[in-house]
Amino acid sequence: MPTVDSEPLRVGMVGYAFMGAVHSQAWRTVNRAFDLPRQVSMVAVAGRDAAAVGAAASRLGWQEFTTDWRELVARDDIDLIDICTPGDSHAEIATAALAAGKHVLCEKPLANTVAEAEKMVSAASAARALGVRAMCGFNYRRVPAVTLMRDMVAAGRLGRIHHVRAAYLQDWIIDPDFPLVWRLQKEKAGSGALGDIGAHIVDLTQFVTGQQITGVSAMTKTFIPERPLAGHSTGLAGGTPNGDAARVRGPVTVDDAALFHARLSDGAIASYEATRFATGRRNAMRVEINGSRGSVAFDLERLNELEFYDGADPVTEQGFTRILVTEPTHPYMSAWWPTGHIIGYEHSFTHEMRDLVEAIATGTDPTPSFEDALAVQYVLDAVSRSADHNASWVDVEFAHEQATPAGA
């Protein structure tokens, strides 16, 4: 059972919409599910609108609220800043928090540009020397089936990796009258489908294979170049404006879809697709890896399962096996329900908070580190540059020495 009299870990969170709600749920749950050396205390949440952030604080379980994130950073009774805002504010909030000696959890993608991400890595590196920890929120690493997939690759069950095939497909902006929310504006989001969902499959495949993407050839496409202005709508819930609002349009300055192929550092070749225009695909992420001894496939819509093909099976019995990843011996699953009782999307965030709290308490570095997230940022940048030059080959600037070693 959780240790109730352990030292508190006092959290302040910035942003309270989609990720803010998901993170709040994870912070509320983590000590109930896992026995941890620190007890999370949800001290305060920051937003920009007093009424809205006040309502969010009571709905999501935060003791206090403020309309200025700088107040959270300045408080002595907060140990960790959790950043759940769009990418344009990540660098400023994270570097201020780290400089103030606060641990930081920052949502993905780490930043909107490589330059910002590099600054964040420098800040995290300086803070690390003082025992302050930083982590980026690539939560899909912590879906038990994905962690198991990584473990199987690391144990050599797939042999030498030849192919990585990854797609992250959504369809929420198919309607040309869907408004110009922040995710469609380069100055707010950095990029479109590429940074929002492409970043996830880049991180996930680098994590699972232990290989870095070394070069890419890419194309991107913006299918709807102008959209109705959005007012104050948030990310995935813009609603469709009507009347005059629908007639005033602004430019979409990011990609609607990104498609690229890549080489990996240990010889594999890979294909990636990230789009918000895959009609009928709401939030479909699929990754398949083929190696010399076997293959493994993950589908987010069946996140408790892994498909495994073992080339060592007798030919008469060969075929893809469905592994139900709910055994207490599977990653993270001993904290949850009896065998066969499945878990969901939100559990990956509880696992993220678990690993972060554990790392802080034990004085170790959590993963994905800001360096790992910078490695993703270099890939996103290479993809954009390749797409800008008619899909010509672009080598990825390397974060090898800094990123977490394979299998960590």
Ligand SMILES: NC(=O)c1ccc[n+]([C@@H]2O[C@H](COP(=O)([O-])OP(=O)(O)OC[C@H]3O[C@@H](n4cnc5c(N)ncnc54)[C@H](O)[C@@H]3O)[C@@H](O)[C@H]2O)c1
């Ligand atoms: N890990 C995942 O699977 C996942 C999923 C969705 C979003 N994200 C990431 O989480 C971050 C937030 O995305 P979201 O979907 O929650 O967006 P959202 O629009 O739902 O919420 C953004 C929140 O940030 C607040 N905000 C915006 N600018 C601010 C500022 N300057 N100061 C204070 N508050 C500010 C907004 O008021 C809102 O509460 C992004 O980086 C996004 O890429 C990650």
